[in-house]
Amino acid sequence: xxxxxxxxxxxxxxxxxxxxxxxxxxxxxxxxxxxxxxxxxxxxxxxxxxxxxxxxxxxxxxxxxxxxxxxxxxxxxxxxxxxxxxxxxxxxxxxxxxxxxxxxxxxxxxxxxxxxxxxxxxxxxxxxxxxxxxxxxxxxxxxxxxxxxxxxxxxxxxxxxxxxxxxxxxxxxxxxxxxxxxxxx
Amino acid sequence: xxxxxxxxxxxxxxxxxxxxxxxxxxxxxxxxxxxxxxxxxxxxxxxxxxxxxxxxxxxxxxxxxxxxxxxxxxxxxxxxxxxxxxxxxxxxxxxxxxxxxxxxxxxxxxxxxxxxxxxxxxxxxxxxxxxxxxxxxxxxxxxxxxxxxxxxxxxxxxxxxxxxxxxxxxxxxxxxxxxxxxxxxxxxxxxxxxxxxxxxxxxxxxxxxxxxxxxxxxxxxxxxxxxxxxxxxxxxxxxxxxxxxxxxxxxxxxxxxxxxxxxxxxxxxxxxxxxxxxxxxxxxxx
Numbered sequence: 357x358x359x360x361x362x363x364x365x366x367x368x369x370x371x372x373x374x375x376x377x378x379x380x381x382x383x384x385x386x387x388x389x390x391x392x393x394x395x396x397x398x399x400x401x402x403x404x405x406x407x408x409x410x411x412x413x414x415x416x417x418x419x420x421x422x423x424x425x426x427x428x429x430x431x432x433x434x435x436x437x438x439x440x441x442x443x444x445x446x447x448x449x450x451x452x453x454x455x456x457x458x459x460x461x462x463x464x465x466x467x468x469x470x471x472x473x474x475x476x477x478x479x480x481x482x483x484x485x486x487x488x489x490x491x492x493x494x495x496x497x498x499x500x501x502x503x504x505x506x507x508x509x510x511x512x513x514x515x516x517x518x519x520x521x522x523x524x525x526x527x528x529x530x531x532x533x534x535x536x537x538x539x540x541x
Numbered sequence: 542x543x544x545x546x547x548x549x550x551x552x553x554x555x556x557x558x559x560x561x562x563x564x565x566x567x568x569x570x571x572x573x574x575x576x577x578x579x580x581x582x583x584x585x586x587x588x589x590x591x592x593x594x595x596x597x598x599x600x601x602x603x604x605x606x607x608x609x610x611x612x613x614x615x616x617x618x619x620x621x622x623x624x625x626x627x628x629x630x631x632x633x634x635x636x637x638x639x640x641x642x643x644x645x646x647x648x649x650x651x652x653x654x655x656x657x658x659x660x661x662x663x664x665x666x667x668x669x670x671x672x673x674x675x676x677x678x679x680x681x682x683x684x685x686x687x688x689x690x691x692x693x694x695x696x697x698x699x700x701x702x703x704x705x706x707x708x709x710x711x712x713x714x715x716x717x718x719x720x721x722x723x724x725x726x727x728x729x730x731x732x733x734x735x736x737x738x739x740x741x742x743x744x745x746x747x748x749x750x751x752x753x754x755x756x757x758x759x760x761x762x763x764x765x766x767x768x769x770x771x772x773x774x775x776x777x778x779x780x781x782x783x784x785x786x787x788x789x790x791x792x793x794x795x796x797x798x799x800x801x802x803x804x805x806x807x808x809x810x811x812x813x814x815x816x817x818x819x820x821x822x823x824x825x826x827x
Contacts (some may be wrong), residue, residue, distance in 0.1 A: 409780070484789050
């Protein structure tokens, strides 16, 4: 688990009254590495998953409790995992989605309040059937949420590009960056 | 276009790999090397001596029990493991902090190389008739041509970007269009100048077009690195300016007899090895 702390990359909208306040409000950046899940309830924190490639960044946020979770899902099915699912359930779509939902519900979140956004699932320009992992990841994550009766609010998936995704825990703002461009999801 | 003269002088200006690497290669090709001989070689290389134990205890090499000393590490890893670590340390030292033309920091470049190395070695275990001794090194060094090509690419940035506007152009195709060569041809040349094993030169030359390699043996070696490289890009191990704009030869996984599930299992089971090995190399003391 990587937890890095750095100052906010963009200056706050309103001018800060003094330097002390600025440093007190400096943003905590929590990196979600591949096959990992992070859940956070600190309003000033941002969860981020980088260089997703064909992996999927799954951001789930409860707008009532202001709790957010971000996962960096690597593979569609734990069937291929030969036991890895016990150690790293966030690695596989079929174990990751129940994991994040279970953790959030345990913290008092309710399904109705959850906002789910996904990004990633990129593909190579040309790939073989065996390596079409991005497409299979997208399908698997969608199917898992559908099975749980939860809608995916927004997606930025597919294509021959890699993305990074960020979830601001306090606001639920989710943004996706790729090739130097950042857009809100 | 790169002129041959410019290219040769650029290759010559690269810092060479350590002499230990060359000596270890000779040792690796023999079967009768004793741990004591290996230890004498290791002791001549301060960077290797200083970092061997830590890397030997990272997930890729670690057995069921931790290795307590450098001597035990040599016994455990043998000449092959010691060679891999020596190449990794030496290669890292030759890198600038950022690889021009590819917009990638040296740490991420090492991470990509380690990922392709670990994945190539794992793939080699699944495929019959491949010598695994240099599998990791083939993967680790497959992109070494970028060290030279990147310098020329950086000078042609505008033209490069113009070519890349066409979303169906791969990064290698762009290199060939604007430079008249690519990181594969150049990597092959560097591997020869550095007197690296023939397999490493083959991997550098053919990892994007394995079926164009001159003989079935070379095709097979290059195919392993081809698939490992594709996997490394799919899982975001050390992204560079080429992003996901690469092509996989669709026939290659079939030829190697690799199934979807096998590839997924390999990807899932190598995460920790890749992370720890890359981190150990990147934080190695000089």
